[in-house]
Amino acid sequence: xxxxxxxxxxxxxxxxxxxxxxxxxxxxxxxxxxxxxxxxxxxxxxxxxxxxxxxxxxxxxxxxxxxxxxxxxxxxxxxxxxxxxxxxxxxxxxxxxxxxxxxxxxxxxxxxxxxxxxxxxxxxxxxxxxxxxxxxxxxxxxxxxxxxxxxxxxxxxxxxxxxxxxxxxxxxxxxxxxxxxxxxxxxxxxxxxxxxxxxxxxxxxxxxxxxxxxxxxxxxxxxxxxxxxxxxxxxxxxxxxxxxxxxxxxxxxxxxxxxxxxxxxxxxxxxxxxxxxxxxxxxxxxxxxxxxxxxxxxxxxxxxxxxxxxxxxxxxxxxxxxxxxxxxxxxxxxxxxxxxxxxxxxxxxxxxxxxxxxxxxxxxxxxxxxxxxxxxxxxxxxxxxxxxxxxxxxxxxxxxxxxxxxxxxxxxxxxxxxxxxxxxxxxxxxxxxxxxxxxxxxxxxxxxxxxxxxxxxxxxxxxxxxxxxxxxxxxxxxxxxxxxxxxxxxxxxxxxx
Numbered sequence: 001x002x003x004x005x006x007x008x009x010x011x012x013x014x015x016x017x018x019x020x021x022x023x024x025x026x027x028x029x030x031x032x033x034x035x036x037x038x039x040x041x042x043x044x045x046x047x048x049x050x051x052x053x054x055x056x057x058x059x060x061x062x063x064x065x066x067x068x069x070x071x072x073x074x075x076x077x078x079x080x081x082x083x084x085x086x087x088x089x090x091x092x093x094x095x096x097x098x099x100x101x102x103x104x105x106x107x108x109x110x111x112x113x114x115x116x117x118x119x120x121x122x123x124x125x126x127x128x129x130x131x132x133x134x135x136x137x138x139x140x141x142x143x144x145x146x147x148x149x150x151x152x153x154x155x156x157x158x159x160x161x162x163x164x165x166x167x168x169x170x171x172x173x174x175x176x177x178x179x180x181x182x183x184x185x186x187x188x189x190x191x192x193x194x195x196x197x198x199x200x201x202x203x204x205x206x207x208x209x210x211x212x213x214x215x216x217x218x219x220x221x222x223x224x225x226x227x228x229x230x231x232x233x234x235x236x237x238x239x240x241x242x243x244x245x246x247x248x249x250x251x252x253x254x255x256x257x258x259x260x261x262x263x264x265x266x267x268x269x270x271x272x273x274x275x276x277x278x279x280x281x282x283x284x285x286x287x288x289x290x291x292x293x294x295x296x297x298x299x300x301x302x303x304x305x306x307x308x309x310x311x312x313x314x315x316x317x318x319x320x321x322x323x324x325x326x327x328x329x330x331x332x333x334x335x336x337x338x339x340x341x342x343x344x345x346x347x348x349x350x351x352x353x354x355x356x357x358x359x360x361x362x363x364x365x366x367x368x369x370x371x372x373x374x375x376x377x378x379x380x381x382x383x384x385x386x387x388x389x390x391x392x393x394x395x396x397x398x399x400x401x402x403x404x405x406x407x408x409x410x411x412x413x414x415x416x417x418x419x420x421x422x423x424x425x426x427x428x429x430x431x432x433x434x435x436x437x438x439x440x441x442x443x444x445x446x447x448x449x450x451x452x453x454x455x456x457x458x459x460x461x462x463x464x465x466x467x468x469x470x471x472x473x474x475x476x477x478x479x480x481x482x483x484x485x486x487x488x489x490x491x492x493x494x495x496x497x
Contacts, residue, residue: 002145003171006212007075011039014215020217021192022068023232030236031068035215037074045076052127054107056081059154061100061108062200063087063118066222069129070199071208073109073174074153078171084153086200089113090395091122094452095164102356103154103166106212142475146172148172154355155202157396164356167295169202176348177206177298178213180320184303185240185265191216194232196224196247197394203242203270206299224248230259244270244394245277245494246425248288252280260286265306269293270394271426273381275313282310288370292382296366298349301325302380315374315379323347326365327374340383343370388478390419390427395456397429399478402459405451409444411437414468418482422463430461432481434468461485 004267010019013035017397020033033041054060060082064070077084085103087096100108100123107125110118118126132430148171156164193211195218197204211218219236221228224247232238241263243251251257260266269291281288287306293299302325304317319325326344327335344365351366362389371383390397399417406415414434419427433444441462448458469477 001172002147003175005079005144005146006209006473007035007039007042007078008211010215011035017215018217019212020068020071021217021236022227023219023221023236025222025225025228033068038075041068042071042075042079045072046079049073049076049080049082052107052125053083054080057106058082058107059085059103061087061103061105061123063089063096063108063110064129064199065089065111065113065196066199066204066220067111068220069111071218073129074199074205074208075212078152079144081150083151086153086155086202086205088156088200088454089117089198090456091119091454092452095454097121099156099166102281110352138398141227146171148175153205155200155205157294163332163401165357167202167351168353168355169298169351173298173349173351174206174209175213176322177300178210180322180347180349181206181210181300182214183321184367187214187216188239188264190237191240192219192236192238193217193242194219194221194229194236194238195242196221196229197242197244199221202295203293203392207242226254227256230254230256233259233262240265240267242267242269244268244426245273246271246393247305248281249277249424252277252284259285260284263287265289267291267300267303269300271391274423278309278313287350290316292372292380294368296351296368297323297345297347298351301345301347304379308379312377312379313376315381316374319347323349325374325378325380327372337374337376337378340371340373341370343372343380343382385394388418390417390429392419392422392425392427392429394426394455397457402429402431402453402457406431406433406444406448407451409439409447411435411439412445416468416476416478416481417459418485420482420486428460429457430463430485431459432463432465432468432485434465437462 015036016034018032019035019038022031060077062084074084085105108123109127109129111129114471151168152171155167157167193207195207199205219232219238230372266288268288273290290304291300292302300320301323302317302319304315324346327341328344329341330336344367346365373381388399402417403415406412412433413436416432418429418430444462469480
């Protein structure tokens with residue numbers, strides 16, 4: 001199905017409406033783009049990309065920090081009918097190289113912050129993303145229509161085998177996600193969504209799509225900074241924000257936290273919110289909206305309305321319009337309300353299947369692997385975000401990837417990596433190790449730092465045990481290990497930077 005280009009249409013309908021605001025920490029003055037100016041800048045970028053040889057179907061890697069160039073480049077790739085590959089700038093060169101090869105990426109854009117790691121990836125078409133010159137005259141371009149069934153971008157999410165999985169999302173996925181969000185939140189003429197999370201996460205990118213589809217304003221920050229966020233809310237008249245619990249916790253510690261009361265909605269996702277955090281928000285009368293979402297669903301699946309937060313404490317809310325939920329047992333039999341089982345999801349915003357694998361939706365449903373239950377009113381309560389998944393500061397970390405690397409050490413016989421609850425980060429990575437030879441905690445610490453793992457994946461806690469508890473079938477009893485580690489955490493840990 002063909003659809004008019006979202007930005008091009010908005011540049012006519014909302015010509016003089018502010019589309020994008022950028023607040024750089026190095027520049028006291030904010031930069032503003034109307035929809036017509038943003039369209040002109042994107043058209044200029046299209047010429048630039050086509051001169052580089054980028055054409056329809058090419059996969060283009062984006063290893064970039066938050067900046068207007070990022071948004072302009074994403075919109076320009078739409079007009080080139082190319083596919084954006086969103087890359088996490090916190091990964092190592094080795095981790096990024098695997099994703100680039102898996103996605104068949106031909107071109108890689110980097111910036112001043114990421115150029116060093118980009119050079120280590122050793123891709124032929126490495127391009128410094130430094131365009132953003134003077135505006136050119138607006139003009140019509142060919143291929144202005146969007147085919148909703150085409151893939152817009154590929155996002156990578158951790159897999160249970162340790163290797164990340166590519167999630168291809170179509171324009172239709174993004175469109176239906178944005179519409180479902182708009183039907184849930186409503187769209188007001190002065191809406192201004194603050195984007196302070198990384199654009200390479202689907203939660204960040206989704207804000208850009210919502211803003212252009214709704215014809216509203218997007219305020220972009222280079223990164224999350226408590227003072228910058230709270231200042232932007234006042235100075236740019238921000239009305240909406242998306243945060244992970246770690247971000248909101250830090251904002252609530254700030255002396256200017258009362259600025260949060262000016263927001264009409266705070267979407268809270270990426271990790272479960274603690275009871276303490278929810279209660280603090282209720283005391284301050286903040287309009288928080290806990291959500292449950294995932295990359296495979298182009299962001300939100302369920303959302304809890306602010307007026308229900310006190311009544312349904314711990315819930316992630318009801319499915320957004322067009323989304324469906326089921327809770328099933330191991331035999332995929334539907335469970336009654338209140339019974340805990342696996343969460344299955346379905347809807348127009350959901351991916352068709354993972355990249356380069358046979359793993360796809362089953363009977364039209366995505367099997368999330370997450371555990372939860374529905375109450376008698378149909379509200380979702382997530383019990384755990386996948387059995388073994390560690391969520392630290394909003395980042396998904398799978399233990400198997402870290403375990404595989406630790407087991408490469410000749411003196412390590414067994415290892416189990418689990419998440420330990422942490423007030424600031426939600427969870428931190430802990431490793432329990434059985435050694436075959438004398439090995440100190442300092443030795444393990446140095447070994448971890450030398451391996452090609454992103455820094456946020458490095459174990460913060462390490463404990464050496466004589467054996468690991470296992471089931472009769474030989475599987476690690478992770479919950480047993482997690483509980484035991486929690487009880488003895490003061491006695492046997494090493495804290496890593």
